[in-house]
Amino acid sequence: MNVRRPYVRRMEPGWWWKNAFLLRYMIREMTSLLVAVYAFVLLAGVFALSRGDAAYRQWLDVMANPWSVAFHGLLLAVFLYHSWSWFEIMPKTLPQIRLGGRRLPAAAITWGGLAATVACCGILLGGTLWLTR
Amino acid sequence: MAHPVKRSNAPVFWLLFGAGGMLAALLGPMLVLITGIAAPLGWVLPPDALSYDNMLAFSRNIPGKLFIFAVVTLFVWHAAHRIYHTLHDLGIRRNRLSMGFCYGISLAATLLAGYALVIIGF
Numbered sequence: 386m387n388v389r390r391p392y393v394r395r396m397e398p399g400w401w402w403k404n405a406f407l408l409r410y411m412i413r414e415m416t417s418l419l420v421a422v423y424a425f426v427l428l429a430g431v432f433a434l435s436r437g438d439a440a441y442r443q444w445l446d447v448m449a450n451p452w453s454v455a456f457h458g459l460l461l462a463v464f465l466y467h468s469w470s471w472f473e474i475m476p477k478t479l480p481q482i483r484l485g486g487r488r489l490p491a492a493a494i495t496w497g498g499l500a501a502t503v504a505c506c507g508i509l510l511g512g513t514l515w516l517t518r
Numbered sequence: 519m520a521h522p523v524k525r526s527n528a529p530v531f532w533l534l535f536g537a538g539g540m541l542a543a544l545l546g547p548m549l550v551l552i553t554g555i556a557a558p559l560g561w562v563l564p565p566d567a568l569s570y571d572n573m574l575a576f577s578r579n580i581p582g583k584l585f586i587f588a589v590v591t592l593f594v595w596h597a598a599h600r601i602y603h604t605l606h607d608l609g610i611r612r613n614r615l616s617m618g619f620c621y622g623i624s625l626a627a628t629l630l631a632g633y634a635l636v637i638i639g640f
Contacts, residue, residue, distance in 0.1 A: 396609050414604040420542055421597030423550060428590050428631055430553075434573055435634035441570045448568075449558040457554025464546035471543035498543070506548035510562075513552055516576070517567040 413470040419463040472498030531599050531621070538596025541589065549589065577638050587635055591628045598624040 401407040426448075433444035447453055475498055476491035483489070555561070557568045566572060576582040602620040606612045 398609065401607070411604075411607075414600055414607070417597040417600035417604070420538075420546070420593050421601070423546075423554075424590050424593035424597065424627065427553070427586070427593075428627055428634075430573075431577070431586055431590065431631060431638075432634045434570070434577060435638045438570045441573070445558075445568065445570075448554065454555055454558055457550055460554060461547060461550045464542065464550050467539075468543040468547060471539055502544050502547070505544040509545055509548045510552070513563065513567065517564050517572060 413466075413474075416463050416467045416470070419460055420467065423460050423464075468499065468502045472496075472502070531595070534592065534595035535599035536596075538592035538594070539600075541592050542596060545589070546593075574638065577635060578640055580640070583635050583638075583640075587631055590631045591624075594624045594627045 401411040430441070430444050430448075433440040472495045476494045479494065481488055482494070552563065553568065556563050577586055598620040602612065602616060605616050605620075610616055
């Protein structure tokens with residue numbers, strides 16, 4: 386038997402609902418659910434691709450359904466929020482970066498990261514256009 | 519006798535979480551826009567952008583295969599780690615069951631993606 390009986394603080398459900406900071410925290414963490422959903426959408430596509438032309442065509446049909454396109458509009462908003470929040474908290478998740486003896490300002494990390502997102506998305510679009518030209 | 523050092527498995531999961539989150543932050547919006555909106559509607563991209571022949575060729579190419587594998591698996595591991603810890607914050611305390619649930623699904627998705635990409639061929 387464990388002699389230690391650690392104190393476990395009571396948790397009221399919905400504790401994160403009452404405070405704007407905690408609510409933002411929870412929304413940020415919840416974006417991961419939709420990141421997972423999108424990964425499974427892609428996984429279904431890859432699996433269909435491995436099953437052959439007919440199976441893959443079915444996946445393409447589902448993707449072209451207006452409900453699917455609308456859902457991807459929601460996913461797009463969630464992913465944009467993920468990008469924003471990821472780099473917003475990056476100054477706190479990275480070890481301190483010092484340049485010339487001064488701490489790199491948080492805004493530089495956040496905006497640098499967002500600039501990298503714009504660049505990577507541009508490269509991805511350019512690469513896709515080039516490959517499908 | 520020296521005791522073996524008991525190592526934590528946390529850094530491995532944290533690394534996968536970080537890699538997936540970074541990949542999603544850098545490429546996620548454009549990936550969703552291309553696969554879910556632009557290609558199905560025929561915007562900007564040619565109508566056969568995601569056609570069977572195109573995607574088969576892309577996924578038979580080693581860099582293409584690795585790209586698909588990285589996106590699918592890292593997104594899943596990112597989400598699993600975040601959900602595992604968020605469940606804790608919601609009152610489902612971290613234990614073997616919630617860990618097995620979150621990371622188990624990720625492992626299954628990883629194996630399935632690997633299997634599909636291997637049988638697609640090279």
